Amino acid sequence: MxxxxxxxxxxxxxxxxxxxxxxxxxxxxxxxxxxxxxxxxxxxxxxxxxxxxxxxxxxxxxxxxxxxxxxxxxxxxxxxxxxxxxxxxxxxxxxxxxxxxxxxxxxxxxxxxxxxxxxxxxxxxxxxxxxxxxxxxxxxxxxxxxxxxxxxxxxxxxxxxxxxxxxxxxxxxxxxxxxxxxxxxxxxxxxxxxxxxxxxxxxxxxxxxxxxxxxxxxxxxxxxxxxDAGHTAHFQEEENRPVPEFLSEGPISLADSIVKMNNVNISYGDKQVLKNINWEVKAGEKWLLQGHNGSGKSTLLSLITGDHPQAYANDFSLFGHRRGSGESIWDIKKRMGLISPELQWYFDPSATVKQSIISGFFDSSGLFRQPNYTQQMQANELIGYFGLKEYQDTLMNQLPLGKQRLAFLARTIIKNPELLILDEPCQGLDQHQAQHFNELVDELCSNGTTLIYVGHFESQLPACIEKRILLENGEVKSVETILESI
Missing domain, CATH: 3.40.50.300 (P-loop containing nucleotide triphosphate hydrolases)
Incomplete structure (x- = not known):
């Protein structure tokens, strides 16, 4: 042997x-x-x-x-x-x-x-x-x-x-x-x-x-x-907690249209990444954005988050205002919350969980400003809501992956944004963790928050998703209603 x-x-x-x-x-x-x-x-x-x-x-x-x-x-x-x-x-x-x-x-x-x-x-x-x-x-x-x-x-x-x-x-x-x-x-x-x-x-x-x-x-x-092959890993049941009171009322949207793109095109040299994109996201809608790797999803999201410089060369509006009409990138970011794999990669590794959550008020990759009393109290409420109290002084990069995603969701939602963008937030999570995460998203978005969610698999999606846009080779292949809003 x-x-x-x-x-x-x-x-x-x-x-x-x-x-x-x-x-x-x-x-x-x-x-x-x-x-x-x-x-x-x-x-x-x-x-x-x-x-x-x-x-x-x-x-x-x-x-x-x-x-x-x-x-x-x-x-x-x-x-x-x-x-x-x-x-x-x-x-x-x-x-x-x-x-x-x-x-x-x-x-x-x-x-x-x-x-x-x-x-x-x-x-x-x-x-x-x-x-x-x-x-x-x-x-x-x-x-x-x-x-x-x-x-x-x-x-x-x-x-x-x-x-x-x-x-x-x-x-x-x-x-x-x-x-x-x-x-x-x-x-x-x-x-x-x-x-x-x-x-x-x-x-x-x-x-x-x-x-x-x-x-x-x-x-x-x-x-x-x-x-054996069919075994499912053992998971501890998650405790249900009430949503913090400061998130119970929906964010105020001053425009009916949150995102509006008219024939948007993005190119890098000779390579066209987005081609004639037409898409409107109205206030309170819950969208699923899908497409194969390389279909243009990340570029599309970068326009919405204000990170892509070619937004100014297109007919593109956010929160009812044409891009380039005088607003700064920080004016845009204070009205939205974001989770993405890239944001997690580039996040300050020296930030604790509590510091990372508070940084959501300032849209910074780490905490570089002193929060006021109200902001600290709201962070404490979220730490309790997400079950992160024992981890609040732990560095983010020392957390298990599932806890990291909950901390990033807390950071993303802390300012009660009009628009929540979740780019593959369940990447790497097991089925139980993904289900728990998406149940929290459903609960947090029930107040009228507008949602754009990127996910490859229907088995790992929030129940609140209403509509889907599918990209293929930089073009809109389809737009469809998944369920009608009640």
Missing amino acids: SEPVVHITNLHLRYHHKTVLQDLNWTINRGENWLLRGSSGSGKTSVAKAIAGLVKFEGDIDINFDLHSSLAPVAHYVANWYQFKDLEGQSNFYYQQRYNKQAEETTATVRAELENYGKNYHLDFAEAERLVTALGFSDLIDSTLIQLSSGEHKKLQLVEALWFRPQLLMMDQPYNGLDKLSRQHLNSLLEEISAAGTQLVLISNDKDLPSCINRFAEIKGGQLHET
């Missing part, structure tokens, strides 16, 4: 004075491909990072690579989002920078990033090009990294991981930001590398998995428990 690839004995790991893993044991035998489930903060990521040698731990982890294999003798961990640097090695980007022409000149293109990656690991670039094509990413190969959306960053991260072909590949939330078709393509590629000898550990609560996954486990109470 051959020795196991990974043998873990009595793994103990603490993270910021909290025990995450307690005497965990796990054996990964040759030919096994695992799915690792668990609630947010249960320790899934910590186990993978420990195997990859990226965190300190107590206990024993023995890894036995096949020295006769052509695959890299590496336990390779792929994080849940792609982190990149500019040409000077800096990574302190800010949210609006992706629309800054100068920033494009200081960040590498996708092609250059891949060429550098291939050079470092002595890989054949032709294989990278094949993977780029397979993931539907080839038309962006000459785009700069800062121009990419969250789903496009994920595809680049996946291309590099699949191209590397390690003996053990551990992927944390590999489906984040991917549309349904891209997920299918990824599963085909995972089955391909598995057949070639790479063993997989996928950290995910998704149901659509590659057929090569043949072992299942859940981390609960700091230990690993093997389960």
